[in-house]
Amino acid sequence: xxxxxxxxxxxxxxxxxxxxxxxxxxxxxxxxxxxxxxxxxxxxxxxxxxxxxxxxxxxxxxxxxxxxxxxxxxxxxxxxxxxxxxxxxxxxxxxxxxxxxxxxxxxxxxxxxxxxxxxxxxxxxxxxxxxxxxxxxxxxxxxxxxxxxxxxxxxxxxxxxxxxxxxxxxxxxxxxxxxxxxxxxxxxxxxxxxxxxxxxxxxxxxxxxxxxxxxxxxxxxxxxxxxxxxxxxxxxxxxxxxxxxxxxxxxxxxxxxxxxxxxxxxxxxxxxxxxxxxxxxxxxxxxxxxxxxxxxxxxxxxxxxxxxxxxxxxxxxxxxxxxxxxxxxxxxxxxxxxxxxxxxxxxxxxxxxxxxxxxxxxxxxxxxxxxxxxxxxxxxxxxxxxxxxxxxxxxxxxxxxxxxxxxxxxxxxxxxxxxxxxxxxxxxxxxxxxxxxxxxxxxxxxxxxxxxxxxxxxxxxxxxxxxxxxxxxxxxxxxxxxxxxxxxxxxxxxxxxxxxxxxxxxxxxxxxxxxxxxxxxxxxxxxxxxxxxxxxxxx
RNA sequence: GGUGGGUUCGUAUAACGGCUAGUACUCAAGAUUUUCAUUCUUGCAAUAGGGGUUCGAUUCCCCUACCCACUACCA
Numbered sequence: 001x002x003x004x005x006x007x008x009x010x011x012x013x014x015x016x017x018x019x020x021x022x023x024x025x026x027x028x029x030x031x032x033x034x035x036x037x038x039x040x041x042x043x044x045x046x047x048x049x050x051x052x053x054x055x056x057x058x059x060x061x062x063x064x065x066x067x068x069x070x071x072x073x074x075x076x077x078x079x080x081x082x083x084x085x086x087x088x089x090x091x092x093x094x095x096x097x098x099x100x101x102x103x104x105x106x107x108x109x110x111x112x113x114x115x116x117x118x119x120x121x122x123x124x125x126x127x128x129x130x131x132x133x134x135x136x137x138x139x140x141x142x143x144x145x146x147x148x149x150x151x152x153x154x155x156x157x158x159x160x161x162x163x164x165x166x167x168x169x170x171x172x173x174x175x176x177x178x179x180x181x182x183x184x185x186x187x188x189x190x191x192x193x194x195x196x197x198x199x200x201x202x203x204x205x206x207x208x209x210x211x212x213x214x215x216x217x218x219x220x221x222x223x224x225x226x227x228x229x230x231x232x233x234x235x236x237x238x239x240x241x242x243x244x245x246x247x248x249x250x251x252x253x254x255x256x257x258x259x260x261x262x263x264x265x266x267x268x269x270x271x272x273x274x275x276x277x278x279x280x281x282x283x284x285x286x287x288x289x290x291x292x293x294x295x296x297x298x299x300x301x302x303x304x305x306x307x308x309x310x311x312x313x314x315x316x317x318x319x320x321x322x323x324x325x326x327x328x329x330x331x332x333x334x335x336x337x338x339x340x341x342x343x344x345x346x347x348x349x350x351x352x353x354x355x356x357x358x359x360x361x362x363x364x365x366x367x368x369x370x371x372x373x374x375x376x377x378x379x380x381x382x383x384x385x386x387x388x389x390x391x392x393x394x395x396x397x398x399x400x401x402x403x404x405x406x407x408x409x410x411x412x413x414x415x416x417x418x419x420x421x422x423x424x425x426x427x428x429x430x431x432x433x434x435x436x437x438x439x440x441x442x443x444x445x446x447x448x449x450x451x452x453x454x455x456x457x458x459x460x461x462x463x464x465x466x467x468x469x470x471x472x473x474x475x476x477x478x479x480x481x482x483x484x485x486x487x488x489x490x491x492x493x494x495x496x497x498x499x500x501x502x503x504x505x506x507x508x509x510x511x512x513x514x515x516x517x518x519x520x521x522x523x524x525x526x527x528x529x530x531x532x533x534x535x536x537x538x539x
Numbered sequence: 540g541g542u543g544g545g546u547u548c549g550u551a552u553a554a555c556g557g558c559u560a561g562u563a564c565u566c567a568a569g570a571u572u573u574u575c576a577u578u579c580u581u582g583c584a585a586u587a588g589g590g591g592u593u594c595g596a597u598u599c600c601c602c603u604a605c606c607c608a609c610u611a612c613c614a
Contacts, residue, residue, distance in 0.1 A: 029613050104612070120541065120610070153612050171544070180542045185612045196614050220543060220609040245545075246607065253606065300563095304552055308562050327552075330607065334550045337564045410576045420576090435574090478573080492573035504575035 001333070002215065002247045002256065003041075004048060004270050005298045009244060010213045011050045012299070012321040019210065020069060023055030024203060025076040028193045034276070038076075044270040047285055048295050049314050054207075072207040077199050084194040087202050087232070088154040088187035092134075096231040097186060099134040100155045101145050106132070122182045125160040154187040156197075156224065156231075164223040169211075169242035169323045176223045184224055197221065201228045204239055213242040213323070216330075242323050245302060248332040256333055266335040270294065288413035289338070293345040297338045302331040311344060343412045351401040357414045358404060359397070365418065367425050368394045384516035385466040388425075395425065399514075406510055420505075424514055427523050428501025431531060435503035439493040440531050447486045448494030452524045454480050456517045467516055474509035498527040 014021040023045070025038055042058040045051075055063050055075045065071040074080055091097035100123075102110075107123075110131075114121040121127065128135055133155070134142045145152065162178040186198040194202070204212065222241060229238040247256040250264060258281050261268035272283035284294045296312055304327075305312075305320045312320065346354070359369045370376045373383055376396055381389035387396030407421045422428075431440075458476060459468040481491055493503045499511050499520065512520050 026614065032613065100612090107612085118540075122610080151612085174543075176543065180610085182610075188612045190612070195612070216544070217608055217614085243544085248607080250550075255607070300551070302551090306553080308553080310563060329545050332550060334564070337551065340564055481573085488573050490573090496574060502575085506575090508573065
């Protein structure tokens with residue numbers, strides 16, 4: 001989530017200013033290579049509607065760059081391997097960096113030694129002359145090591161007692177004294193790869209990056225990056241920086257982790273992810289979130305438009321986005337609000353689109369959905385006027401759309417539809433015991449059957465075309481019950497129990513207009529056979 | 540430990556140094572409805588603490604507390 005939000009803000013900023021959004025894969029740590037991670041990232045961004053102008057696609061191919069733009073391929077740093085060494089050595093020649101020959105063991109021994117004295121070892125001006133490097137050793141001694149050994153590195157020579165003055169688009173002016181910084185490794189002879197710091201600065205320069213919008217964890221490295229641009233003499237084209245705050249866990253302390261999702265029951269990944277150990281982390285896509293809702297929710301986590309608007313399409317976000325309105329403090333993620341966003345987007349969707357998403361679910365429950373009444377008849381259906389055949393479980397797309405229209409206000413996800421509306425496709429398999437105990441008793445049952453008879457007698461014959469609409473039946477039914485002096489709530493709930501299996505659900509008029517008289521009669525028969533007529537039968 | 544960043548209702552956030560600190564989510568109550576849900580109305584609920592500057596501080600400054608990040612031949 002955090003990564004997607006960072007990408008989103010980058011994308012919005014780029015698009016807001018007519019720029020290009022570039023995806024570069026920073027895979028300079030061969031130890032931490034994760035198979036499938038790159039594909040996952042591109043797919044996740046794609047799902048969110050974040051499409052790069054330059055970079056690689058999910059298949060790993062280079063994205064076509066418009067002819068009026070500069071291409072900057074390749075976009076994987078592992079494929080750019082050859083270009084970094086000379087930049088690192090340029091820094092050595094300029095006296096801004098040096099060769100270091102300390103082994104990993106020597107370094108950790110040094111750290112342990114300092115730790116024993118309750119001090120922290122920092123490889124810097126204070127200590128570098130006591131280490132093994134091209135500054136502390138005579139040239140005659142270290143020069144041969146360059147050839148004979150393959151475990152040396154190039155380190156940045158952090159200047160002594162200098163205040164680096166930096167500007168951040170979100171945080172404003174920041175100053176840091178270089179004495180608190182260390183001589184970072186820039187390039188490793190062992191795998192001939194740069195570290196993040198060198199690769200990032202070189203590539204940002206080469207790729208003509210104008211703004212760097214990244215996570216807060218990079219803020220402590222910013223002075224190094226400033227100094228690197230300065231050392232290369234690139235300060236005139238140095239990008240502007242913006243450091244985003246982190247996403248925090250919904251409860252307690254600390255930043256959001258994938259464990260929180262498992263613990264509190266919400267996804268922290270955009271898409272489902274299976275790691276090398278086979279552990280599966282749920283994804284927003286698989287949990288039924290619309291990408292628009294996910295993006296909208298993420299956008300509002302740490303940014304606001306300055307007014308009360310909350311619902312934004314990607315286009316709206318591009319128009320409204322500005323770094324000035326990005327919040328400095330960490331944003332605590334709220335799963336309830338995420339669900340609320342999805343509910344809002346669900347309601348905005350057309351019945352046709354939602355029906356399209358619901359149909360596979362219906363099919364998985366054994367229903368057959370056909371495109372038109374004619375196709376239904378071809379498939380052997382005896383359709384009701386509304387387009388349903390309950391006996392053969394065949395329904396027209398139009399029928400599904402009518403159902404969706406009525407239930408979408410009651411759902412948060414498409415996945416909720418079946419639970420809410422299964423009785424509009426198949427007679428209830430069972431009846432809520434609690435509701436039956438409450439309503440299926442005494443004369444209410446008798447009255448419910450009379451009301452059902454009234455409905456069956458209302459409008460034209462079953463086979464004579466459209467029976468009635470909700471509007472046509474609702475008034476007369478209510479009048480009938482009321483003028484008979486019957487208890488409206490009890491009669492209606494008896495009917496609802498028969499039709500929906502419980503006392504919660506759509507209005508009776510809605511249900512009968514949808515399922516039709518024949519199905520109404522069938523369900524009344526069925527409940528009589530199952531629950532009886534409500535008379536007390538036990539002694 | 541050191542360095543840097545941060546702190547407004549439970550959460551996300553709004554508020555040129557100036558009205559009773561606003562809005563959304565959650566929660567609660569009420570209204571509507573044939574039930575449930577929806578919808579509508581109302582309510583609960585915050586400037587971390589202490590100093591200072593000022594006629595006036597959520598806003599600017601300092602201190603304290605707490606939170607976060609960094610402190611790798613990781614990004």
